[in-house]
Amino acid sequence: MPHDITRLHHVGHVVSDMTRAIALYQRLGFRIPPPSVPTLAPREGAAPEPFGAANTHADLSRSFIELVTPLKPGDTTGLPPDARIVPLQAPPEKLPLVLSRIEATSAQLGRWRDRFEGLHILMFSSPDIDGTGNRLTAVGVAHGGVNTVGRPVETPNGVRTELVRYLEIDDAPEGRVGVVADLDPEFQHTRHLDHPNGAQDLVEAVLCVPDEQLPLTRERYERYLGRPTSAEGPVTLLTKSELRKLLPGAVPPALPALVASTVAVPDIARVRALLAQNGLPVHKTSRGELFVPAEAALGAALIFREI
Structure with missing residues (x-):
């Protein structure tokens, strides 16, 4: 179904x-x-x-x-x-x-x-x-x-x-x-789709919650989505320690908080060059993607995933 x-x-x-x-x-x-x-x-x-x-x-x-x-x-x-x-x-x-x-x-x-x-x-x-x-x-x-x-x-x-x-x-x-x-x-x-970074779609939102709230938050989102949450998205639920692993150095401003979103791009090298040219700090997620940290992006980390 x-x-x-x-x-x-x-x-x-x-x-x-x-x-x-x-x-x-x-x-x-x-x-x-x-x-x-x-x-x-x-x-x-x-x-x-x-x-x-x-x-x-x-x-x-x-x-x-x-x-x-x-x-x-x-x-x-x-x-x-x-x-x-x-x-x-x-x-x-x-x-x-x-x-x-x-x-x-x-x-x-x-x-x-x-x-x-x-x-x-x-x-x-x-x-x-x-x-x-x-x-x-x-x-x-x-x-x-x-x-x-x-x-x-x-x-x-x-x-x-x-x-x-x-x-x-x-x-x-x-x-x-x-x-x-x-x-x-x-x-x-x-719609304006010709972005210099090549972004094609929004594929993930990252939600960070207190450790003790993770089971209830997961159950809540499973009811929202009508299926179990998974690594394939569209929402990734993490505790504070798990967030630090995914986005090294990340500190959530409050909990619970939507802390990041992920966009799909066809050419990650092109994105890396563009971000460097524009003076933005670029780091790697634990999954190997690029991201601009929240402190450089008005409180919302942005992850770039090559597809």
Whole structure:
């Protein structure tokens, strides 16, 4: 019987300064488009102002790495000058509800960023998001149900709306964990995939937990995935001592914590040369892959795996 969760959809790197984060990921060898900045009039008749959270993506073939930062209303500190303004609109009677939801999301991002700058979002991909929701409910995993949102996408024929269907799992201590419907093939041609580092896909997220929590965390993720966790991913669960073996010198900022992600590349020598040229420290994992440590990458180690 095929699994309804097969791989990662995206991880989210919560940062304090979007300009700095984009510059880092460019040095890591990714093409990063300008971030989207939502604006909303706080009351009827008022001028729109930045609100909620700004984000951008390092797009990969079937996944992406998200860079996201919470915004204070009207404050553009840390945003690049080419940030793309996305006006949000809501009927006056629905405006208070929209505002409260956006404020709650931004506040949560702020709490995660204050805990540590790094990975706080882990989303899996499913070809059958409704079936996944039903399975999670059946095995006792609480979640908020399947939601649908529209995302503006620039295409050769103008801006179109891509519908994104997702669910969020309740009360995951490591951050926002959930499942998203597989990326829509109709919009694949709009994605920026020609990264200088050759990155093709997001293949692993690494979660570090206290020793005593490892059995319960493993059981929890086995219920999320509908199968045993394994070395093949998409999520690797480690204790602090196991993390130090995988990533020599790594010190998790807090526990539990998403501490690293892994991207697949076709030419590791090309990656090594690019990182050295851009002045980034490069080490080897215990599995023989390259990685840039968290302290040089805004709190989130990045592993490069040759395929």
